[in-house]
Amino acid sequence: MKDTEINTRIHILDEATPLFAAQGYNGVSMRDLSKAVGISAAALYHHFSDKRTLYLEVMKHSFVDKATAFARSVTNAGTAIEQLEDFIKGFTLMVNKDQNFRALVMWELLDGDEARLKLVAEEVLLEPFKMVYALIQDIDPEADHYMLTISSIWLVLSHSTTAPICQYLPGWETSYSNPSVISAHVIQLLKNNINPAVGVANERVPKK
Amino acid sequence: MKDTEINTRIHILDEATPLFAAQGYNGVSMRDLSKAVGISAAALYHHFSDKRTLYLEVMKHSFVDKATAFARSVTNAGTAIEQLEDFIKGFTLMVNKDQNFRALVMWELLDGDEARLKLVAEEVLLEPFKMVYALIQDIDPEADHYMLTISSIWLVLSHSTTAPICQYLPGWETSYSNPSVISAHVIQLLKNNINPAVGVANERVPKK
DNA sequence: GTCTATAGCCGGATAGAC
DNA sequence: GTCTATCCGGCTATAGAC
Structure with missing residues (x-):
């Protein structure tokens, strides 16, 4: 049947x-x-x-429904900064949880022909890209949106993917592959590189 | 013979x-x-x-001599911040120039068994890692050295590697794969996340 | 040091019975 | 829809002549 x-x-x-x-x-x-x-x-x-x-x-x-899952992971509640934080947290969790998804994306980067690269770009990267891009633009219209957005996405993917090799570097601790540690790090990087548009002075986010 | x-x-x-x-x-x-x-x-x-x-x-x-090339690429002249800038610039240039080197590293991340991961870590990543780590520590003893160092290295590699896929994202311009644009971006990210130890207030680096 | 020839296995894909 | 049997080409690696 x-x-x-x-x-x-x-x-x-x-x-x-x-x-x-x-x-x-x-x-x-x-x-x-x-x-x-x-x-x-x-x-x-x-x-x-x-x-x-x-x-x-x-x-x-x-990849199917990943895009819509990304979209859902942003509650329209809270300030743009809070939404950005929520999204990075959710994205990091997802990337960590679904190891197959993450690995398939990485394989395509090396192995994919043009058609497959386009598939990954449009089905997977486009939605998180647009989301982060819009939020950064909302927070700081003068920021370098494109590079900051790309950096955020690759940082999440890199930190999640490269734990196996980073363990051979001095000072490695297992906590560094923890999703919440990764997302906190990326959020801090972002925050220190965008100025709220509402005239509040740029404030350094405390490390701890 | x-x-x-x-x-x-x-x-x-x-x-x-x-x-x-x-x-x-x-x-x-x-x-x-x-x-x-x-x-x-x-x-x-x-x-x-x-x-x-x-x-x-x-x-x-x-990979041979890459490590020593990294070491040479840091002149011991100038402030720690200047040395850090020089190193990121040199590293980005090298990664962009030697596409084979970059691709081999990426393949190993996905494909490598334990022995090969260790080889890449020790022969390739260790030297730039130690270098960036020490400089960040010198500039800001309280910074999150490990994560910042790893982020810098992966950002350089990611931005250099992922241009083929990023071109399918809205707003892409070819200049984004330019080594000097990449290194400037990474340096700015770093600068905004480390406080000079000498008591100077954290200053936002202008985008342009 | 390089060749031709080949062993032996594994790969993608198909034919045709059930 | 799934099976067994099979084609055929490509693979790593070796044998042995030169």
């Missing part, structure tokens, strides 16, 4: 997502995937025309 | 570097490599015991 067909399809995508996230496109074979799903490799081709298509569907499946 | 042996070896590494940087370990076959070098695949095995070893040697070859 239609139901089982759809369910198998989604089951395949669910199994494929962590595999592709961990090993990348070239690192996962259809045979690997068939073992994980529990059906033969040939059966996979009943649901997806080829490996490349399957991979693209994995990305879409992983 | 010993000379030709060494030269071929280095020739192989030179040809392999851009290939692995562009396609990653799994994306490059020994046949691809043999074509690029101009010898048979079998001959490669005379110089390297297997593909994995060859790849590791590519990384070492690409």
